[in-house]
Amino acid sequence: MNQRWTKDELNEAFELHAATVAGAAASGDWEPxxxxFLPDATYVDPMVGVMRGHEQIRPWVTATLGTFPGSAMHYPxxxxxxxxxxxxxxxxxxxVLRDPGDGSTFEENNISILEYAGDGRxxxxRDVYDSAAMVKLIESWGRRSAELGTLDEEERAWFSGAYPHILQPSDG
Structure with a gap:
């Protein structure tokens, strides 16, 4: 790529990206x-692999971040x-998963490398994160939320399939 962008343009593009992610996390609408991304963009996620174009990115982001447990997160x-x-x-x-009800914070970091194309796109x-730590985060949050009784019906149903042991009363 021989194109050079200014720091200001890249910072503005990042602010647009961050605002779009925040808006999508709040609304549940991930189409913005x-x-x-360009129609032929490449998106790489450690758990899914390489996705090419809107037609592969859209179903992944909708299913992953638009439904629980992704829908219980925000991404500052x-x-x-x-x-x-x-x-x-x-x-x-x-x-960051939402507060389970006791003021505690459950979070993992994600490093993202964005390649700019111009015009805010x-x-x-490429996302880089520890997928095992992310799985453990969700389990820990679910356990604490179950202890506090703050899981809604959809979340309880999800955890009953993914981690049924956290919904069982402890013997201790």
Whole structure:
């Protein structure tokens, strides 16, 4: 890529990305997020692998972040860096599950590498995170939420299939 972007343009693109993610997490509508990417963009997720284009990104993001447990998360920025020469943005996003009811915080980080395409759109995103830690995070949050009685019906149904042991009363 010989195109060079200014720091300001990359920072504005990142702010648009962050605002779009926050809006999608709040509304449950992930289509604006899909539209941040070029139609032939590449998205890489550690658990899913490589997705190419809107037609692969859309069903993944809708199923993963638009439904529980992804729908119980929000994704505030910890930090970001821009590389104008390469047109890249590297950021750390916090994957934060909602308060289980006692004020505690359950979160894991995610490093994302975004390749900018211009006009507020991206040609690729690569997420880097510890998938085992993410699975453990969800289980721990579910256990605490079950203890506090704050899981709704949909969440209880999900946990009964994924982690039925956390819904069982302890023998202790």
């Amino acid at each position: 997020f899909v539209q941040l 920025e910890a930090w970001h860096l821009v590389d104008p020469e390469r047109g890249r943005i590297v950021c750390e996003l916090r994957n 991206f040609r690729s995103e």
